[in-house]
Amino acid sequence: MSTFGRAFRVTTYGESHCASVGCIVDGCPPGMKLTEADIQPQLTRRRPGQSALTTPRDEKDRVQIQSGTEFGITLGTPIGLMVKNEDHRPQDYKGDTMAGFPRPSHADYTYQEKYGVRASSGGGRSSARETIARVASGAIAEKYLSLVHGVEIVAFVSSVGNEELFPPTSTHPTPSTNPTFLKLLDTITREEVDHPDYLPVRCPSKEAANRMADKIAEFRDKKDSIGGTVTCVIRNCPVGLGEPCFDKMEACLAQAMLSIPATKGFEIGSGFGGCTVPGSIHNDAFVSSVPVPPSQSGVNASPDAPPEPLTNGDKPRPNRLKTRTNNSGGVQGGISNGAPIYFRVGFKPPATIGQAQNTVDFGGKEGVLEAKGRHDPCVVPRAVAIVEAMAALVVMDAVMTQGSRQSMRDALQNLE
Template identity: 45%
Template structure:
């Protein structure tokens, strides 16, 4: 299976299955000298792990990370960093029945069509558990970005029909309620909605917003390596994400140029924008203002209410999915969105180091111009 490697300069390769021995990632391209410990990675994995509340799967996994290579005396060495999380609570028997049919909303049929074979134990590589490797690698990228003054923050803006009120935005609330909503009133309403969905053996989706501050102007490229294109690809690569917006996103289609354009101004000798409808990216290149992303996350497809489908032989069947599943994926996807955004930005920063000859001369101390 190709397609498990992401990035060009800061490159990661994830591996492992939901019910295999473990999940992991290899990071290639992390510079030497970054202070890094397992605790730096663990705090983000703890935000993604199952069993945090009644609104997440009760699979009992500690998701403890092990650093296998690339660190010496607390610093990265510049060599590949290998990270491992061992699976502990995998009950493959919970999934044996689904080997004979295709679950609605899942990748089962596509897997069979592509490979003629699939790992039905929790979805194999298409399971949300694959994102462990992304979050672990993203934690390394995030620490590198923080050292450069760049901050990535994601949070839930809606669950089903319940949306936050930005006038009540409180960042501290993000990690103080189980839905990672920065609005306590909206979080309470969304929890009540989820309880209703769970009583009906149903699920819900929602929207995650990600804001990135401190990004310098000039990251990205004007053609196929646009920063917004790479961010969109990164977010769309997360299994449950079905749509991505940057800046005003789809609302820009109903706007006009006189409103949607962001006027530039000079303040204290620095060029900036009066508004940010573009979401911090123009022409595929960062413009120095806040980068704003949104990802639409579909409802969890594994629901215990009866559903109609067909068997591998095409015979109609009615199923009720068993096992342990999240009634909503959104809260646990928040650190995944942060991780993917951090990976893209780190890669773009490294790529940008070779974009100007004067920058190369300055880096190496060359003063002679031929």
């Protein structure tokens, strides 16, 4: 289906080489300032033609708000967003070679089998061009989350091929135990990710970014492709988000990330590396997030000492906890616990490559496919903005769902 979310619903449209792509955003709260300038920066980070390491397709991806706002204020009604395809070349896919052969590891064959027809140019809806709508709608969700909850979402490239930012070691089989990685999650910003030293790869280490750029260039020059991973952190996420049992926070994030074209893997927190350490190391011990007076801390205090007087009138201090470590990745029991939520998404090598490949055509006749057109040798540098957008859509939907539950609960308590 082409609709994502329940309370904050996004319905996308458009193919790789049609007139335009876009979406309808339904459920955006009314009264928020919103113009194209709030959306365009993320689309610019996602757009093709950014560097010699991306597809040369030259699209500006200028977004136009078609509805749902007046004088730059959201109305609470559906918001229509449109981006025109200005440099589409469907003719690249004509002829016996491209039209007659399903590209290996692409969706040409499966779309044909499912629908009985397919968009022959650019992969149609299976193209990454479809993700424009995700990024545009995600920017709207992210603005609300930032204004109301102070949520920060930052993604970066953590590997290209076998070049990794934090390779596993015997000491740190998972980055979740690596202090350098955890500090990065606490401090990294989009401005840093887009620093000239880290572009065009968007890996927050000049040395690692250079290695990754060389790796992409190597495969590009061979008319080949390579995969990689994107790591994302969500900071200041409200506690209590996620709907057990089947819409747990990590389950919704996994669904969102694995719906992005070319994705092949998802792990949250310690991920697969955490499977190699014992529970005594992996468990996230709780600590109080509220400063405890010495007389209540159990340190140098008499067991009979009276509790310290409350400092906020006659209201008790909130009984909030936090964890000393964060191997859980900010989610426990499918519900956000207030710690940073972090996860990693794996992207396969782009399927369309310029090398000759022995395969068969749609009729089963053997032949050689040497694909034409303009394609990324590696998608991860541009996928950073897409991962951030899908994370924002998941959190926004969860915030609205939990907000509805909380408001109804508060109404009952007010009656009491």
